Amino acid sequence: MRKHSIKNTRINGEVQRELANIIRGEIKDPRIHPMTSVVAVEVAPDLKTCKAWISVLGNEQAQQDTIAGLKSAEGFIRRKLAHTINLRNTPEIRFVLDQSIEYGVSMSKLIDDVNSHSEKREDEHED
Template structure:
């Protein structure tokens, strides 16, 4: 199976959806923040490993606590994934923090601030002329 094959893409999407559901509904670890989402699941072509990108809305402590909780719940999550999905192998899960959404929000906010400053400068220069 090629890395970006249609089958691999479907497996990635199915694993992502099931992991989201498991984390939201089945995992009872209090360290995991309520605003935790799975942004991407990358399953290896041999179905042995899976990188799970996690986005957490909150401060640094919430992020580190959530990652700790997910890592300690990894075996339970993998077992639940095996029950829900009929795969030849259930992949070993590796959780990674995905800060791309937060980075995008920050950049958008900065762009808006720069645009507002630029607009104000143009208004002042127009009034002087």
């Protein structure tokens, strides 16, 4: 099976959706921040392993606590996935902290700062 086959893409989407539902609604660990989202999921073609990119809207400590909480709840999450998704193998999940949303927000803020600064300079030159 090719790495990016239609079947694999469909499985990735289904695992991502179910993983988000499990994290949002079924895990009671207080370390997991309420603003946690599953950005992407990549299931290996042999269905043995899975990488889940997790984004946490919060400070550095909240991000680290959330990843630690998810890693400790991996067995529970795998069991829930096995019940909801009918796959030959339930993949072993590896959680990866994704900071792309945070990076995008900070870049957007920097661009806005530069734009507002250049508008002020243009206003000064017109006077």
